[in-house]
Amino acid sequence: MRPRTPKLSPLYRLQYEQAQERWVLLYPEGMVRLNGAAGDILRRIDGTSTAEELIRDLQQAYPGADLGNDVMQFLREAEERGWLVY
Numbered sequence: 759m760r761p762r763t764p765k766l767s768p769l770y771r772l773q774y775e776q777a778q779e780r781w782v783l784l785y786p787e788g789m790v791r792l793n794g795a796a797g798d799i800l801r802r803i804d805g806t807s808t809a810e811e812l813i814r815d816l817q818q819a820y821p822g823a824d825l826g827n828d829v830m831q832f833l834r835e836a837e838e839r840g841w842l843v844y
Contacts, residue, residue, distance in 0.1 A: 764812070764833055764842045765805035772800050783841060790841075799832055803842070809833055 766772060771784045774797075781797030783790040792800065798819075802812055813829050836842045 761808035761810060762844045763806065763808050764803050764837070764844055766800070766803060767840055767843050770841055772797075795828075796832065796836075799829060800836070800841070 769785050770790075773782055773784055774780070775782045778791065780794070781792045781801060783792065783800070799812070799816065802815055807815070809830065812833075813826050816825050816829060817823065833842065837844070
């Protein structure tokens with residue numbers, strides 16, 4: 759099985775909103791305000807890195823944290839919401 763490579767859905771645009779001091783997902787009908795963890799994950803998604811590479815990058819940023827299951831759960835939920843495509 760080939761590793762899955764997440765990318766942001768073309769319906770959404772990730773942007774940092776200075777006024778709100780947070781990352782948001784913009785889409786034609788509105789905006790999704792992201793919490794810190796969601797913003798940190800989504801801003802690393804570049805359309806070329808696999809989910810496993812994303813997890814390794816996050817574990818380097820947060821040494822000692824066991825993030826694998828939480829990141830995979832977030833990626834599944836983001837896909838269900840239509841934020842990500844593979």
